[in-house]
Amino acid sequence: MRVSVIGCGYLGAVHAAAMAELGHEVVGIDVDERKIAALAAGEAPFFEPGLGAILRSATGSGRLRFSTGMADAADARVHFIAVGTPQSANGYAADVSYVDAAFDALVPYLADGALVVGKSTVPVGTAARLAARLAETAPHARLAWNPEFLREGFAVKDTLEPDRLVYGVDDPESTRLLDQVYRAAVEAGAPRIETDYATAELVKVAANAFLATKISFINAMAEIAEVSGADVTKLADAIGHDARIGRRFLNAGVGFGGGCLPKDIRAFTARAEELGRGESVAFLKEVDAINLRRRRRVVELALELLGGSVYGRTVAVLGLAFKPDSDDVRDSPALDVAVQLRGLGARVIATDPEAIANAQARHPQLDYTTSLDHALTGADLVVLVTEWHAFRALDPTETARHVTARRIIDARNVLDPTAWRAAGWTYRGLGRP
Numbered sequence: 171m172r173v174s175v176i177g178c179g180y181l182g183a184v185h186a187a188a189m190a191e192l193g194h195e196v197v198g199i200d201v202d203e204r205k206i207a208a209l210a211a212g213e214a215p216f217f218e219p220g221l222g223a224i225l226r227s228a229t230g231s232g233r234l235r236f237s238t239g240m241a242d243a244a245d246a247r248v249h250f251i252a253v254g255t256p257q258s259a260n261g262y263a264a265d266v267s268y269v270d271a272a273f274d275a276l277v278p279y280l281a282d283g284a285l286v287v288g289k290s291t292v293p294v295g296t297a298a299r300l301a302a303r304l305a306e307t308a309p310h311a312r313l314a315w316n317p318e319f320l321r322e323g324f325a326v327k328d329t330l331e332p333d334r335l336v337y338g339v340d341d342p343e344s345t346r347l348l349d350q351v352y353r354a355a356v357e358a359g360a361p362r363i364e365t366d367y368a369t370a371e372l373v374k375v376a377a378n379a380f381l382a383t384k385i386s387f388i389n390a391m392a393e394i395a396e397v398s399g400a401d402v403t404k405l406a407d408a409i410g411h412d413a414r415i416g417r418r419f420l421n422a423g424v425g426f427g428g429g430c431l432p433k434d435i436r437a438f439t440a441r442a443e444e445l446g447r448g449e450s451v452a453f454l455k456e457v458d459a460i461n462l463r464r465r466r467r468v469v470e471l472a473l474e475l476l477g478g479s480v481y482g483r484t485v486a487v488l489g490l491a492f493k494p495d496s497d498d499v500r501d502s503p504a505l506d507v508a509v510q511l512r513g514l515g516a517r518v519i520a521t522d523p524e525a526i527a528n529a530q531a532r533h534p535q536l537d538y539t540t541s542l543d544h545a546l547t548g549a550d551l552v553v554l555v556t557e558w559h560a561f562r563a564l565d566p567t568e569t570a571r572h573v574t575a576r577r578i579i580d581a582r583n584v585l586d587p588t589a590w591r592a593a594g595w596t597y598r599g600l601g602r603p
């Protein structure tokens with residue numbers, strides 16, 4: 171099948187390469203010339219395990235091309251729209267202008283029987299609005315909404331082996347085309363939910379809202395654990411054994427960030443308010459507030475451990491990406507903590523295996539180093555904020571050789587407090603004694 175993917179960011183680049191890996195003839199389109207040049211050369215423009223390999227093999231075989239010109243999408247039968255839907259500059263709502271722009275630019279090139287497939291996460295009602303526009307401007311084409319559930323760090327596997335497929339469609343031909351695109355997953359037995367546009371759009375934001383709520387729930391328990399001397403990690407293990415609750419996404423710590431969960435819960439709240447049902451998801455404001463409090467809590471702990479002021483003190487910040495195995499720093503709790511500490515006058519020296527370039531572009535005022543040893547050297551305080559393997563594996567005795575004082579905040583609760591305290595460290599987790 172000939173497929174186009176419009177928008178080649180964290181979602182679209184992986185989707186394009188994975189579609190080619192599945193045997194489709196793919197063209198990836200983006201307005202960002204640098205990104206397209208890198209992708210066309212078979213280079214992943216961001217860090218995502220496994221992406222480079224499938225990109226090189228697909229561009230090498232000629233099944234995958236990239237272009238900045240929408241005309242190159244003209245011979246595709248199925249067009250995926252995977253452009254960004256960031257938080258608006260002036261509020262909580264999603265900015266859907268990139269979706270509209272990509273859609274409008276694509277319409278003149280739609281062949282007879284073409285299917286436009288929305289993958290971007292959008293406010294409910296967007297697909298119906300675009301379908302009405304399509305009926306007027308290109309009645310020979312169809313629209314489907316097919317939300318994406320991939321996780322960064324596992325994006326290639328999640329795309330090739332999705333745990334479910336959701337088709338928001340309004341005719342059987344769209345389903346037939348989507349089944350052809352996803353034949354491998356359908357034949358492997360991936361559950362497939364065929365539904366209307368509104369449900370498909372809501373499934374996506376509901377899933378992210380649930381995940382965010384689960385994380386904030388456990389972080390709320392961490393707040394209570396902090397004032398009662400309880401251990402939130404043991405609490406999570408214990409409640410997680412109940413299969414109805416489940417242990418996944420119950421890791422308390424500095425909270426969630428990234429290009430999706432934070433903006434998606436805010437956009438959902440804004441859309442519900444527009445629809446006159448703000449009260450139905452008002453709890454998401456609390457989910458957001460709990461999440462942001464965790465970042466402040468890490469800063470408070472730093473102040474506490476350094477005797478009330480971080481001014482002039484050297485703080486080693488381990489981690490900048492919003493989670494391990496990603497270079498994404500969008501709404502990263504780690505970067506936020508680093509910036510807050512710097513704002514209070516600390517000499518922050520930050521390190522991350524992959525995210526330094528992205529962090530530096532946003533916050534040039536911080537000091538960065540690619541060397542973990544260098545980051546630790548002379549530190550008055552170490553703050554572990556993103557649980558990369560290299561940081562989880564730190565040895566307390568070896569680490570002590572580099573620092574000025576043995577103080578550590580484990581903002582992801584991934585270290586063994588007993589081992590660190592035994593090696594002479596003042597250890598503080600989030601919600602564990």
Ligand SMILES: NC(=O)C1=CN([C@@H]2O[C@H](COP(=O)(O)OP(=O)(O)OC[C@H]3O[C@@H](n4cnc5c(N)ncnc54)[C@H](O)[C@@H]3O)[C@@H](O)[C@H]2O)C=CC1
Binds near residue numbers: 202
């Ligand atoms: N990053 C992720 O893990 C996931 C993202 N999503 C959703 O997918 C969408 C895209 O997210 P990301 O890939 O993370 O964003 P991103 O910001 O990495 O990529 C968006 C891309 O769209 C391009 N673009 C903007 N306007 C364009 C236009 N008119 N024509 C062609 N290209 C255009 C940009 O240059 C950029 O490369 C969002 O709605 C997001 O919520 C959904 C599931 C997972």
Ligand SMILES: O=C(O)[C@H]1O[C@H](OP(=O)(O)OP(=O)(O)OC[C@H]2O[C@@H](n3ccc(=O)[nH]c3=O)[C@H](O)[C@@H]2O)[C@H](O)[C@@H](O)[C@@H]1O
Binds near residue numbers: 320323378419427
């Ligand atoms: O819509 C999206 O873009 C994607 O958003 C999330 O994926 P992602 O943002 O890549 O990362 P997650 O693994 O969900 O982690 C999100 C944040 O929550 C934090 N987290 C996660 C789990 C946990 O127990 N505790 C916790 O604080 C992570 O550190 C990270 O900052 C969802 O998991 C995907 O299903 C969805 O497709």
